[in-house]
Amino acid sequence: MSARIDLIEHIPRLRRYARALTRDAALADDLVQDTLERALRKLDLWRPDSDLRAWLFTLMHNLFINRLRGDARLETPLDAAMAVPVAGGQMAALGLRDIEAALAELPDEQREVILLVGLEQFGYAETAHILGVPLGTVMSRLSRGRERLRQRLSDAPAVKLRVVK
């Protein structure tokens, strides 16, 4: 029972990551559901002294990769995802749509690193472990992904600035 309670407590963050990764609420929840089902089946493989959250994200990453190979729906950015409602906030300046659109243009491997580090706040070593790649690969994907986002996001306001009356 305690393991099940632990799984429930991780659902909100798994959903957040899946939503940002797939840009589609229904696909994201499918991914979370598959992750939870797989986790329960494999729970005896999880070492109690290790981080359950990181393990769940590892399972989700593997399922995501499998789907990318088998399901073309995930390979194209989905316009529907851009309509995901967002909480009102102070970020209007940068623009929530801007970051979502810019994120959607990143290669999946860079988007995963950007989200695991920047949104889910995993350490670099944990991120490497989740993705099953060396630390150096994480750092170079992070670096390239962030620079791409920078270019993409700095273009947007520049256009607005040029509007003169």
Add this chain to the structure above:
Amino acid sequence: MNPVNEDDLHAYADAALDQTRRLEVEAWLAGHPEDARRVDDWMEQNRALHAAFDSVLNEPLPLDLVRAARGRASLAPRWRGAVAAIVLAATGLGGFFIGRHTVEPVLIAALPRDAALAHVVYSPEQRHPVEVDAAHADHLTAWLSKRLGARLAAPDFTALGFELLGGRLLPGGGGPVAQFMYQDAGQHRVTLYIRRASGQEDTTAFRHAVENGIEVFYWIDRDMGYALSGSIGHGDMQRLADAAYRQIGR
């Protein structure tokens, strides 16, 4: 000092450096404006990601997911259509309201478990720990009181070093649930979980439970159930719970 490299800049943006190295990088950035701009932009990206996606954390959990997490994904097919539209918030994990007619009395045994779960789901949140913050305390208590159909007041823990952060409304097995959240100067958080008692439960004395490492002090007072959850040490928890018990019982 070691030369500052690209990885240091990222670690700086992600607050992953120790104090010494952080100060070194900070000093270095002061003399390298182009890199300082890049680091600022990366931090802005992190903030933008949270602004764009943190709202997902506040969405009620779809019942399918709660069920999957509890290992009951293959429920009898006849239920599937009926429950597809029902969402269940994290605290409603009892799953007691799968059908409209099967609301079971919420037993006192479920109180500490549900309260601890609501605590672990919401207390780590940095950006959305509460729905209504303490700056709107009057609105908060009026709103929660109305939804629970009882006059609620958030206990005052100021004397014990905990300030009210705010509160939120959660669906529970037996109806709406209110959660007040408090935080001390060290960012430790405790939550007070309040729901209607089933009517079959008598006023109880204090009870204590440990649920997954979360300490819960809980009691029934007249027709309401209260549970204070946290992991701040037994003595402090007990003092806060005593204060809540005294203030609410007055």
